[in-house]
Amino acid sequence: MRLVRQALILSSLLAVGAAVSASSVPSLTSVGASLSAGLVQRWLGRMASSGGPDVRYRSVGSAAGQWALIRQTVDFAVSVAPMQPRDLAKVRRGVVQIPTVATAIVFAYNQPGCDLKLTQQQAVQVASGMITDWEQLGCSPGALTWVHRSDASGTTHAFTHSMQAFSSQWSLGAGESIRWPADNAMAADGNDGVAAAIENRRGAIGYLGQSHLGGSLRAAALQNSSGEFLRPSLIAAAKALEGITLDSNLAGSNHNPAAEGAYPIVTLIWVLAYRSGNGENGEAIRSTLDFMLSPQAQSQAAELGLIPLNDEILSKSRAVIERIGQ
Numbered sequence: 001m002r003l004v005r006q007a008l009i010l011s012s013l014l015a016v017g018a019a020v021s022a023s024s025v026p027s028l029t030s031v032g033a034s035l036s037a038g039l040v041q042r043w044l045g046r047m048a049s050s051g052g053p054d055v056r057y058r059s060v061g062s063a064a065g066q067w068a069l070i071r072q073t074v075d076f077a078v079s080v081a082p083m084q085p086r087d088l089a090k091v092r093r094g095v096v097q098i099p100t101v102a103t104a105i106v107f108a109y110n111q112p113g114c115d116l117k118l119t120q121q122q123a124v125q126v127a128s129g130m131i132t133d134w135e136q137l138g139c140s141p142g143a144l145t146w147v148h149r150s151d152a153s154g155t156t157h158a159f160t161h162s163m164q165a166f167s168s169q170w171s172l173g174a175g176e177s178i179r180w181p182a183d184n185a186m187a188a189d190g191n192d193g194v195a196a197a198i199e200n201r202r203g204a205i206g207y208l209g210q211s212h213l214g215g216s217l218r219a220a221a222l223q224n225s226s227g228e229f230l231r232p233s234l235i236a237a238a239k240a241l242e243g244i245t246l247d248s249n250l251a252g253s254n255h256n257p258a259a260e261g262a263y264p265i266v267t268l269i270w271v272l273a274y275r276s277g278n279g280e281n282g283e284a285i286r287s288t289l290d291f292m293l294s295p296q297a298q299s300q301a302a303e304l305g306l307i308p309l310n311d312e313i314l315s316k317s318r319a320v321i322e323r324i325g326q
Contacts, residue, residue, distance in 0.1 A: 026284040028055040032065025032078030034190040035103055035155050035209035036269050039304045040078055043297050044288075052291070053284040061190060062154025063176045069095070069272050075281055076273040076288075080154025080209075081176060082251035083272060094275030096324055097250045098317045100292045102241055102307035104232035105159050105265040107220040108213055109205035110198050114139035116205075116220040117229045120166035120256075120264070123222060126205060127163055128172055129181030134203065143184070147197045147206030150187035152177040158253070158267035159207045165256035166264075210237075211305030224264040225256050236263035237307045244268065246316055266307070273324055282326040289321045 030040075037059035044055045057078070060068075065077035070090050080103070088095050107123065109116055111134055118126065118137070125131045126146065135141040149156045153176055160174040172178050180187070186204075188197040195212040198204040205220075210232045213219055221229040230236050239262035246252040256264055271292065273285055291297055298308040309317065 026053050026281050028053055028075040028281060028284060028288070029073075030055055030076050030078065031058045031060045031068050031074050032272075033062045033080045033154055033269060034059040034192060035062075035080055035211065036078060036101060036306060038211060039101065039301060039306050042300060042304070043292055046297075047288065047291055053288055055288060059190065059192075061151045062157070063152030066272065069274075072274075075278070075285060076271055079270050079272055080267055081157040082249065082268075082270055088249070091274070093277040096273045096275050096320055098271045098273065098289060098293075098320050099246070099250055099268040099309060099313050100271050100289070100317065101298070101301050101309060102237065102266060102268050103305075104210040104237045104240075104263050104307065105155060105162070105207055105267065106210050106213065106232050107205060107222060108195065108198055108208050108217045109220060110202055110216055110218075111139055111142070111205070112202070112216075116218070117223075118220050119223045120225075121169065124163050124167040124170045127159075127207070128170060129183055129185065132184045142203050145201055145204040146180070146185040147194050147201075147204050148180050148185060148187055149177075149194060150189050153190075154267075154269075155191060155207065155209060158255075159265060161253065162255045162265045209305070213305065222264055224262055225258050226260045226262075228260065230261070230263050232263050234302050234307060236261060237266045238310065239263070240266035241268075241307065241310055241313065244313070246313065250316060250320060268309075268313075269306075275323055276325045278324065278326055280326075282324060286321050286324050289324075290318075293318055293321075 062079040068074045069077040157176045163170045164174045188194045191208045191212045194206050194208045199215045221231045240257040243254040243257040244252045301308045
C-alpha cells in the first residue's frame with residue numbers, strides 16, 4: 001500500500017490531469033498569503049498546464065484569506081497563521097487545515113556597509129521603536145526607519161509571537177495586526193510592499209518572508225536561543241521545523257526553537273479547505289492538495305526561498321486530505 005501511495009505521489013502531475021476529465025476541468029478560486037504567492041502560483045500554473053484543475057489565486061494576505069473562507073466566497077484559502085478556534089467555529093461546513101510549506105521570517109535591511117547581527121534583545125528593541133539610529137547597532141550613524149505591514153497579516157502574526165518569546169521587553173502584543181510605534185516607522189501592504197519600501201529607503205529595516213529578499217536587501221544574522229547568530233537558510237529553517245508539534249487541527253508553532261543550528265523565526269503555511277459542502281469540486285481540491293505535497297512540488301519550494309516540509313509533517317498533511325468531502 002505504501003509503495004502504491006509513493007507511486008501515485010511521484011506521478012502527481014499525471015494524477016491531477018487524470019482526476020478530472022478534459023471536458024470538465026473545474027475552475028476553483030483561492031485567496032490568501034502574499035508570502036507564498038509566488039510558489040502557489042507556480043504550483044497552480046503547472047497543474048493547469050498538465051490538464052489539472054484551473055485554480056485562480058489572489059494574494060490578499062492571510063487575514064483576508066481566512067475571512068473569505070469564513071464568508072464562503074472561495075474554494076480554499078492560504079494562510080501563514082492557523083485559524084483560531086473562535087473562527088473555526090464560524091464555519092459550519094468545518095475546516096481542514098493542511099500545512100503545505102514553511103518559511104523563515106527575516107529582518108531585511110538596506111544599510112550599505114553594515115554587516116548586521118542582532119541579539120534577540122536588539123531585535124525586540126528595533127521592532128518596538130527603541131532603537132532609532134544605526135549607530136546603536138554598531139553600524140555607521142544614520143536614522144533607522146522601521147517598516148511593518150499595514151494590512152492584517154499572517155507574517156505579522158508569526159513575527160510578533162517570536163518577538164514576544166524573545167524578550168519580556170516586548171510590550172506590543174502578538175497577532176495579525178498590532179499598533180506599531182509611529183515615531184520612526186512606516187507601513188506597507190503585503191510582503192512585496194514591505195520589500196519595496198525597504199529597498200527604496202536607505203536606513204530602512206523590517207520583517208518579511210525570506211522568499212521576498214532580493215535587490216539591495218540583506219538579511220540580518222539573528223541570534224537563536226542557543227546563542228548562535230544565523231542567517232536564514234534551508235538547513236537552519238529545517239532544524240526549526242523539527243521542533244514544531246502539530247495538534248489535532250494540524251496547527252502548531254515554535255516561536256523560539258531551542259535546537260542548536262535552528263533559525264529562530266520559522267512558521268508553517270497552511271491551506272484551509274472546507275471539510276464538507278464542496279460538491280463536485282471536492283475531487284479537484286483533493287487533487288490540488290495532493291500535488292502541493294508531492295515531491296515535485298516540494299522540491300520547488302527552496303528555489304523560491306521557502307522551506308519544504310519534513311517527512312513527519314508531510315505524512316500528517318497527506319492523511320488529512322482524505323477528510324475533505326463532497
